[in-house]
Amino acid sequence: MxxxxxxxxxxxxxxxxxxxxxxxxxxxxxxxxxxxxxxxxxxxxxxxxxxxxxxxxxxxxxxxxxxxxxxxxxxxxxxxxxxxxxxxxxxxxxxxxxxxxxxxxxxxxxxxxxxxxxxxxxxxxxxxxxxxxxxxxxxxxxxxxxxxxxxxxxxxxxxxxxxxxxxxxxxxxxxxxxxxxxxxxxxxxxxxxxxxxxxxxxxxxxxxxxxxxxxxxxxxxxxxxxxxxxxxxxxxxxxxxxxxxxxxxxxxxxxxxxxxxxxxxxxxxxLDHEQQWIAFHSGPEGKIFINQQAKSNIINEKICIALEDIIEVNGSFDEGAVVRIFDETKEEIGLGRINYSSDALIQKNVQEKPVIEQESFVYAKDFMALETV
CATH class of the missing domain: 3.40.1160.10 (Acetylglutamate kinase-like)
Structure with a gap:
């Protein structure tokens, strides 16, 4: 054949x-x-x-x-x-x-x-x-x-x-x-x-x-x-x-x-369907900034983002929204669906769930089209 x-x-x-x-x-x-x-x-x-x-x-x-x-x-x-x-x-x-x-x-x-x-x-x-x-x-x-x-x-x-x-x-x-x-x-x-x-x-x-x-x-x-x-x-x-x-x-x-x-x-x-929607269709509603160790964890070790990883929260968003994720140097890392509202994160009012789970994170280099969002 x-x-x-x-x-x-x-x-x-x-x-x-x-x-x-x-x-x-x-x-x-x-x-x-x-x-x-x-x-x-x-x-x-x-x-x-x-x-x-x-x-x-x-x-x-x-x-x-x-x-x-x-x-x-x-x-x-x-x-x-x-x-x-x-x-x-x-x-x-x-x-x-x-x-x-x-x-x-x-x-x-x-x-x-x-x-x-x-x-x-x-x-x-x-x-x-x-x-x-x-x-x-x-x-x-x-x-x-x-x-x-x-x-x-x-x-x-x-x-x-x-x-x-x-x-x-x-x-x-x-x-x-x-x-x-x-x-x-x-x-x-x-x-x-x-x-x-x-x-x-x-x-x-x-x-x-x-x-x-x-x-x-x-x-x-x-x-x-x-x-x-x-x-x-x-x-x-x-x-x-x-x-x-x-x-x-x-x-x-x-x-x-x-x-x-x-x-x-x-x-x-x-990208799977969830990641495709996050990457290409979602329309991010806010920003979070994470430390360098957390950046390495989610990209290389596939470890979720936790509350203690976050150093800054920008914008107003609800639970389930998609946010842009940056590191300490202001470099954009990717996108993720967040498990808590901006108010809950600022007030540190979180439960056992991670802030962003690994399967709801899209690394910018993996989808190559961040500008199309």
């Missing part, structure tokens, strides 16, 4: 992210031809036994001309109005095309606050699992019509990575208008080389990531690198390739597509 066949047999749940430029015409409207080709490839995966969820951009791009705008709008109200038109058009097209192949598509619109609220987070996961288990194809997008700037994901690259982690996907496929990750911007540097495999996101890779070159999309290479950080920290193999490439999806899951594979080393540390 070839490596490609072995990988294909192992990968059963796939999240596919489709960018705006991969779906729309030069006039900014939905390209029926592009959409049909992508749907046909997704159907091929479904027929081969894969569970597929689609994170699809394109709502604003599809709707702004029907709103009466000549160019893509720049103000938030116009973007949201365009999305309210375009999302319906986008979903109608997906539903019709998938039904013609015998598959049912569903619509899920998500905001960042859906991830930060633990109850809604669990509800999303349960809903998606039911849909996937029953052969439905979820079409997921950010709820642009109601989301305010401070609660936006910013682009669907980040959303696709968070969805992939949420549903324990085996692989994340990000389709774009570029055919992989390069050592530099290939549009500006003819000597830039495409990386076929990436095992870790290095500072050099981050430095090479630029802005968006698309007039209809919001996510550039920088946002894709942030997405791959989340996926890799969650133990999910990922791929970046060009949307218009024939058979790109099937080739990608079989390990033979032209593009960049972001692969997980066998001995790599992966």
């Amino acid at each position: 070839s490596d490609g066949d072995k990988q294909a047999n192992q990968i059963k749940r796939v999240v596919i992210k489709i960018g705006s430029s991969s779906l729309t015409s030069t006039h900014g409207e939905i390209s029926r031809k592009k959409l049909e080709k992508l749907v046909e490839q997704i159907v091929e995966l479904k027929d081969a036994g894969y569970e597929t969820a689609v994170v699809s951009s394109g709502a604003v791009a599809a709707g702004y001309r029907k709103l009466g705008c000549i160019e893509r709008p720049t103000t938030l109200p116009e973007k949201q109005a365009a999305a309210s038109i375009g999302q319906g058009l986008l979903m109608e097209s997906y539903s019709e095309l998938f039904l013609s192949h015998g598959y049912v598509a569903s619509q899920i619109l998500i905001t960042r606050s859906d991830f930060s609220d633990e109850i809604r987070y669990e509800n999303m996961k349960n809903t998606l699992n039911v849909l996937l288990d029953r052969g439905i194809i979820p079409i997921i997008n950010e709820n642009d019509t109601v989301t305010v700037d401070r609660l936006k994901f910013g682009d669907n690259d980040t959303l696709s990575a968070k969805v992939a982690a949420l549903i324990d996907a085996d692989q994340l496929l990000i389709l774009s208008d570029i055919n992989g990750l390069y050592t530099d911007n290939p549009n500006k540097n003819p000597d830039a080389k495409m990386l076929e495999k990436v095992f870790s996101i290095t500072p050099e890779i981050e430095a090479a990531a630029g802005g968006s070159d698309s007039s209809v999309g919001t996510g550039g290479m920088k946002s894709k690198i942030a997405a791959f950080k989340i996926a890799m920290a969650s133990g999910i193999h990922s791929f970046l390739g060009k949307a218009g490439t024939p058979d790109i999806l099937m080739d990608a899951v079989q390990g033979k597509a032209k593009g960049t594979y972001f692969e997980i080393k066998p001995d790599a540390f992966n």
Whole structure:
């Protein structure tokens, strides 16, 4: 059995992210031809036994001309109005095309606050699992019509990575208008080389990531690198390739597509669901500072943080909140779910439970994406 066949047999749940430029015409409207080709490839995966969820951009791009705008709008109200038109058009097209192949598509619109609220987070996961288990194809997008700037994901690259982690996907496929990750911007540097495999996101890779070159999309290479950080920290193999490439999806899951594979080393540390929520979704509410011995204990010896380890408490938070953890030198160590309120810690009113248990602690170097919180 070839490596490609072995990988294909192992990968059963796939999240596919489709960018705006991969779906729309030069006039900014939905390209029926592009959409049909992508749907046909997704159907091929479904027929081969894969569970597929689609994170699809394109709502604003599809709707702004029907709103009466000549160019893509720049103000938030116009973007949201365009999305309210375009999302319906986008979903109608997906539903019709998938039904013609015998598959049912569903619509899920998500905001960042859906991830930060633990109850809604669990509800999303349960809903998606039911849909996937029953052969439905979820079409997921950010709820642009109601989301305010401070609660936006910013682009669907980040959303696709968070969805992939949420549903324990085996692989994340990000389709774009570029055919992989390069050592530099290939549009500006003819000597830039495409990386076929990436095992870790290095500072050099981050430095090479630029802005968006698309007039209809919001996510550039920088946002894709942030997405791959989340996926890799969650133990999910990922791929970046060009949307218009024939058979790109099937080739990608079989390990033979032209593009960049972001692969997980066998001995790599992966965050579990609790740690993923703490690291990527929680929204820390305060800070605690611990002594150097406690820092070494929780990182190296996996010993919980106790009351006597704390040298300072900043902010107001309740029991069960997620807080940022610093050492005596003000260096940020990571995040943790705290067992006591800030008042209880200040008053030293604690019981037998540790302040932060080891399984509720996430070391910053383990998830590599502290800035995405």
